[in-house]
Amino acid sequence: MLDKIVIFGVGLIGGSFALALKKAGAVRIVVGMDRSAASLARARELGIIDAAGADMAAALDGADLVLLAAPVAQTAAILSALAPHLQAGTVVTDAGSTKADVVAAARRALGGKIAQFVPGHPIAGRESNGPEAAVDDLYAGKKVVLAPLAENSAADVGRVAAAWSACGAVIRHLSPQEHDKVFASVSHLPHLLAYALVDDIANKPHADLLFQYAASGFRDFTRIAGSSPEMWRDISLANQSALLTELDAYLAQLTTLRARLAAGDGAALESMYANAQRARHQWITAIETAEAPLVRDKAE
Amino acid sequence: MLDKIVIFGVGLIGGSFALALKKAGAVRIVVGMDRSAASLARARELGIIDAAGADMAAALDGADLVLLAAPVAQTAAILSALAPHLQAGTVVTDAGSTKADVVAAARRALGGKIAQFVPGHPIAGRESNGPEAAVDDLYAGKKVVLAPLAENSAADVGRVAAAWSACGAVIRHLSPQEHDKVFASVSHLPHLLAYALVDDIANKPHADLLFQYAASGFRDFTRIAGSSPEMWRDISLANQSALLTELDAYLAQLTTLRARLAAGDGAALESMYANAQRARHQWITAIETAEAPLVRDKAE
Numbered sequence: 001m002l003d004k005i006v007i008f009g010v011g012l013i014g015g016s017f018a019l020a021l022k023k024a025g026a027v028r029i030v031v032g033m034d035r036s037a038a039s040l041a042r043a044r045e046l047g048i049i050d051a052a053g054a055d056m057a058a059a060l061d062g063a064d065l066v067l068l069a070a071p072v073a074q075t076a077a078i079l080s081a082l083a084p085h086l087q088a089g090t091v092v093t094d095a096g097s098t099k100a101d102v103v104a105a106a107r108r109a110l111g112g113k114i115a116q117f118v119p120g121h122p123i124a125g126r127e128s129n130g131p132e133a134a135v136d137d138l139y140a141g142k143k144v145v146l147a148p149l150a151e152n153s154a155a156d157v158g159r160v161a162a163a164w165s166a167c168g169a170v171i172r173h174l175s176p177q178e179h180d181k182v183f184a185s186v187s188h189l190p191h192l193l194a195y196a197l198v199d200d201i202a203n204k205p206h207a208d209l210l211f212q213y214a215a216s217g218f219r220d221f222t223r224i225a226g227s228s229p230e231m232w233r234d235i236s237l238a239n240q241s242a243l244l245t246e247l248d249a250y251l252a253q254l255t256t257l258r259a260r261l262a263a264g265d266g267a268a269l270e271s272m273y274a275n276a277q278r279a280r281h282q283w284i285t286a287i288e289t290a291e292a293p294l295v296r297d298k299a300e
Numbered sequence: 301m302l303d304k305i306v307i308f309g310v311g312l313i314g315g316s317f318a319l320a321l322k323k324a325g326a327v328r329i330v331v332g333m334d335r336s337a338a339s340l341a342r343a344r345e346l347g348i349i350d351a352a353g354a355d356m357a358a359a360l361d362g363a364d365l366v367l368l369a370a371p372v373a374q375t376a377a378i379l380s381a382l383a384p385h386l387q388a389g390t391v392v393t394d395a396g397s398t399k400a401d402v403v404a405a406a407r408r409a410l411g412g413k414i415a416q417f418v419p420g421h422p423i424a425g426r427e428s429n430g431p432e433a434a435v436d437d438l439y440a441g442k443k444v445v446l447a448p449l450a451e452n453s454a455a456d457v458g459r460v461a462a463a464w465s466a467c468g469a470v471i472r473h474l475s476p477q478e479h480d481k482v483f484a485s486v487s488h489l490p491h492l493l494a495y496a497l498v499d500d501i502a503n504k505p506h507a508d509l510l511f512q513y514a515a516s517g518f519r520d521f522t523r524i525a526g527s528s529p530e531m532w533r534d535i536s537l538a539n540q541s542a543l544l545t546e547l548d549a550y551l552a553q554l555t556t557l558r559a560r561l562a563a564g565d566g567a568a569l570e571s572m573y574a575n576a577q578r579a580r581h582q583w584i585t586a587i588e589t590a591e592a593p594l595v596r597d598k599a600e
Binding site for chain 2: 123124125143145172182183185186187189190191192193194195196197198199200201202203204207209210211212213214215216217218219220221222223224225226227228229230232233234236237240243244247248249250251253254255257258261262264266269270272273274275276277278279280281283284286
């Protein structure tokens with residue numbers, strides 16, 4: 001049981017964390033901090049937070065756990081602002097989509113208090129944002145990656161893991177570097193590819209004609225191009241190095257595919273398509289098997 | 301009212317066409333032709349067809365309309381087989397995803413009877429296949445592109461259009477060349493990109509680790525990579541020229557994106573992402589506006 005937590009950013013990610021902990025009876029009081037006074041007022045009305053922090057010192061006083069869930073571009077500024085008021089008994093974690101840059105920013109901002117920062121990344125989201133979008137089951141059955149530092153104590157890592165577990169999440173550990181490589185591959189690159197395709201089509205002179213004939217396959221393929229441009233600009237820059245590596249591998253792959261297509265090599269094309277179809281089917285099957293017990297729990 | 305139609309391929313596309321026409325009371329008798337005797341038997345059990353064609357001559361005798369809905373690789377062979385038995389009063393159409401190659405095959409196979417062939421492409425589909433997958437509302441509110449030939453009579457084009465309209469579809473006209481360029485852009489290229497990404501990841505030594513962290517964005521982006529490799533091999537080759545043009549434009553676009561990322565040019569990246577997000581939002585809004593009356597009709 002946590003006595004007091006502080007949420008920086010009371011929207012989808014932070015708000016859903018607070019609601020899930022409250023539902024689980026795992027926290028006594030939730031204090032919210034947000035650039036937007038309107039968001040804080042709405043979060044209070046919705047029962048996400050119990051109080052808006054008057055100032056940094058008061059908000060952090062006696063806190064067991066702090067979650068940074070504001071846009072990642074604000075992470076360094078928030079850490080710098082909270083550092084002087086961070087008490088010895090408080091653990092800080094975050095929800096950013098990249099980890100190596102967050103760790104570097106945390107080292108600069110927290111200095112000697114770096115052991116109190118346990119980097120994290122919940123793998124969950126929705127297209128909507130803000131306090132209204134927060135729900136108490138956003139993390140049920142979802143993965144949360146923790147990327148602990150050498151300086152972290154087992155007890156502090158355990159406190160963060162226990163909070164996410166109380167939200168129904170499954171805890172995984174990766175190093176910050178492993179984390180960034182994995183997500184460059186399966187999340188960040190697909191976002192860039194979807195944005196690039198829609199931008200490419202939108203810039204063609206006959207874009208209106210093309211969009212008239214786009215159907216459900218196009219809708220699904222480009223759904224992630226509906227995401228926030230600012231957020232994905234920040235993620236692209238924060239994970240620049242790993243993303244360039246993945247993008248170069250993909251460009252090489254497309255160049256191979258182009259050569260097969262230009263040569264009319266149907267067997268080689270079919271082999272690539274079939275390998276992809278098989279791998280995706282195995283992945284979907286593995287996911288459904290892993291999620292089946294959770295679905296059964298919900299039905300009971 | 302059509303007296304008799306013949307469906308080559310009694311699966312999702314052909315079967316749904318037959319069921320929709322029957323539901324609308326727009327056809328008296330549906331004859332099915334299929335390589336698979338089991339599919340024909342099942343289509344009969346499900347009420348999709350009234351009879352399986354005994355042979356080509358008997359099947360075509362007195363037919364008003366023939367729909368080719370078998371895998372596109374079979375199109376030329378089917379057209380060659382039916383040509384000698386094609387009576388003057390019969391109109392033939394197809395459901396293939398590419399049109400220029402189908403038109404070329406039809407000219408070779410039908411010769412002097414080419415005026416009786418009206419190329420078509422219903423923009424509808426599902427991931428499942430076979431007679432079991434056929435439903436009577438697959439085409440409701442969906443577009444059907446007709447790509448008439450100079451030789452077609454207005455009456456014959458009208459007969460095909462009326463049949464699809466009876467299925468609830470909206471009719472559009474494009475030339476075969478326009479059709480193939482449009483679908484290379486909004487359908488064929490996205491399929492290639494999704495296959496290429498999943499194949500690229502599946503071939504990495506740490507593929508298992510990567511797939512563990514793939515989430516809902518990846519699932520949607522790669523859904524079309526679950527499609528039939530044989531079908532997409534055939535479409536890739538059939539639309540090779542237009543597809544190479546689109547793939548080259550996309551490679552140039554990715555090269556621009558790579559340069560912006562390597563330069564750390566956040567403003568230029570955000571501009572591309574924002575343009576894509578805006579264009580996709582306008583497209584989704586336009587679709588929803590166009591589909592709204594249909595949804596309302598259904599609710600009434």
